[in-house]
Amino acid sequence: MILLGLLLVFGLAGLALVAFMDNDGLFSTSVGAVEMFGYQADLSVGEVFLIGAGAGALVLVGLFMLFGGAGRRARRRMASRRELQAQRAENLDLKRKHDSIATELAAQRAAEAGAADAEREIEAERAARDAKLAREAKLDREAEIEAEERLSTR
Template sequence: MMLLGLLLVLGLAGLALVAFMDNDGLFTTSAGAVELFGYTFSPTVGEVFLIGTAAGALFLVGLFMLFSGAGRRARRRMAARRELAAQRAENLALKRKHDTIATELAAQRAAEAGAADAEREVEAARAARDAKLARDGAEAEADERLSTR
């Protein structure tokens, strides 16, 4: 869509340039002979004005097509970024939940194994969970900084 709009704008700009260069500046009944695609015709000043108006309208349509295509692409890109950020946040929440359950399981097993060993296992599991959460949080922040650029 953007390419078609750009081609339309460039083509009409070239056509307007050719018409401008062929104009002698004489505003008589006949505007002169114009040859286009192998056909020759002699428009009046009024016809030249109407042709210019139509060319301007087509130029605006081309610009509209160009900018609407660019806007649509930008909206899609922003939606994809939002979806990626939501997925990363969900992954981080699931990792935290998993680590919490793993810590609780380790505490339960430690309680069953004995009080002395229980304390060491619980502390080791908590330290591992805290380290992993800190690492995941740092990764999430780095990903967030990269995705906002």
């Protein structure tokens, strides 16, 4: 749209310039023969004025098209930037949530590992106590056996 507007503006400006340069008698009733793009026309001052007014109107239409296209493009850019900022903010928020969840998970795993370690320590203490009790029981049985042997030998 912008390119079409520029082409229209430049084309009409060139057309108006050619019509002005070919007009020898500005204030006479007959302008004379005007040649544009291989065509020759015998124009009066009024006709040249109307052609100029039409060219000016078309220049204005071209400018409206030019600025309208530029404005639309600027609005699209602004909307795109806002969307990009929103996506970046959302990504940052998601990253923060991910980091907090990862931290919580690491803490939970550490607590579970700590609980597992504590449970292993308790199991190890039980096993050590059971082993100690088993040794003491074995020593007590051996002591009883020795005591019975001493009594039986007498």
